[in-house]
Amino acid sequence: MNATYELSDLSSDVFYDALHALPDSVILLDDKACVLWHNPAAKTLLTAFFTDDDTPDVLGKPILKLLANEYFIEAFSQVYQDFLLGKYKAEQSANFKFPSKIFVGDVQMAQVSFLPASRMLLRIQNYTRIHHLEQMRTDFVGNVSHELRTPLTVLMGYLETFGSAPDLSAKWQRGFNLMREQARRMNNIVNDLLMLSRLENDESEPPAAVDMPRVLMQVFDDAQASNAESAHLIDLHLDTPKNLLGLEVYLHSAILNLVLNAMKYTPAGGEISIIWEEVKDGALLSVMDNGIGIAPEHLTRLTERFYRVDSGRSRATGGTGLGLAIVKHVLNKHDARLMIESTEGEGSAFKVLFPKSRLV
Template sequence: MITPIENEQQNEPEQHPQDQATQQEVMGQLKKIRSSLRALQDAVILLNDDDSLEWWNQAAEDLLLLQVADKGKSIFDFINVPEFRQYYQAMTTPNDGVHMASWRDPKRYLKCELTPFGDEKLLIIYDVTRLHHLEQMRRDFVANVSHELRTPLTVLMGYLENFSDQPDMPPHWQRGFELMTQQTARMNRIVNDLLLLSRIEIEETHEFHYINMTKLLTHIYDDAQAYNSEYGHSIRLQIDTYDGLYGSEMYLNSALSNLVINAIKYTPKGGNITISWAKTSEGCRFAVEDDGIGIAPQHITRLTERFYRIDSGRSRATGGTGLGLAIVKHVLYQYDVNLQIESTEGVGSTFSALFPANHIRSEPTL
């Protein structure tokens, strides 16, 4: 007589030894991965597609005070921070994550990164308190040094201006005073740009309000035409939508003006430059396009670094400080926008920024 268990065993498909070995190998690898994740000092959490907790390591348990009974609960029951919720809901692909102060200790800073993991999500939380403090020290140092330099530079520029205006100045001194005047003016521009960059970085939240982009871009266009007098470019302003932005007009004006002035300075005389503002399916796009000499591919990814120059001699000759595009990058960061750079050597360049729909505003009615 055959028992039900014996019958079930007889009806089971026979598993090939090679399949068994493969399964054991996979299980062994998974065990090693979990052991490695448990040993990490950073918090690691595996989330289901409904945002519920599936698994976590010891660091996550300590950080979020998790217990076994918390499995299946929503991650938002433990991290109910607006910055995290906004990042989590907007995240579709791996990115740079979100920085935020700890909800338990404001002096502690965390970085959260969310990554798709099959049908689930992997959340990693790093303690970046030390890096945050070092970054804050760097910002404070730059701001303080810039402020300290401003006073002596103002004195130097004043005396140089007075001496240069003297009618009895010996001819062989004139060239020296001209060079000193040029260099102090250049240093003053660098200090001003550093101070502006420091203000943008330190002010984590700016006072946002409606910006009439038609009015702003017309103002930038008029300033560009005045600056263009010695270059002779053909500058065209193309506005395809009356939609405005919700943002900080002072900083946005500085960023967009930087892109336009750069196009004028780095395009050979008699070139063509187009400034445009157009609506897209994702928001509104600002662009500055020129038909200049273009940029080699190896330089494009580094253009927004502070003091990075493709040709240092040419930058100094045009009065560049090496900080313009760094300012642009930090201003656009306030709008969750990246500066897009497309360029072909010998053809020209296009610098653009796509502002998302959540920052777009129609003109308010009275």
């Protein structure tokens, strides 16, 4: 018994020594969001807005009174409210970024980890360099995609004009058809990259009530318009009239991507089901097929940009490799979670859970 107790003490000491040594601010909070403990790096952050004469003892004080940053207060208050409503369980975490009020131009990343006994561990780190690198990458992709769009439009116009000339020989006709096909494929990639750039830059209108049954009917009609050759059996089940608080253009794009993806990887004559239903934790959108399925080792990487399970098949079906990356970004904007289930040779199910807070 004594040996176990000593080992427990040693583990605790090592743990706290490690937290003390971290350059990031680490703060332990109780169920009322008051400070129970903090490491040395956090003291500067917690007392930055007090003079030497009135620096308080931060222990027992509410974190929202100590960190006088309106961006942090707004984001943390939302996370804390969700915590009180039971939306987070022990061992789950929430992340958010906010601009620093101490060092102008700096960006900080906060992670709130939920612990047993209704405690929270708040970790705040300087995210400025990573944020700037991400912004440079996003700007570069957006700018290059935008610059490519005009010359591509001109090329596609001339290819369409000359390729439709009545006196064009069969030899040249085949060449023009290939050029038009590749130009369209490149145009699709550019459009998808621009969509990702808009999503990452958050250039969007405030969320509004989205009529989900109507959006899903539009998706169904769009899918049927692309279904002439494959003759898939597409079923739409609207089991709830619930609407979502969100951005209709992005939601339509994400859902259509999921459905078109199912069509691409389901043999002709296969079955695809789209289901919209209310569940205990919110609303669930399911897109299921009886297609070729996906091997388990690929599932965790499907939402990466340009990741392809079978690159040859993706090119043959006209895929850009960006569809599921767009889906991921749209769902993040709507606080939704994507779950993927698949069995090779039997089919796949892409399920999206929207939280109750998004239902209207």
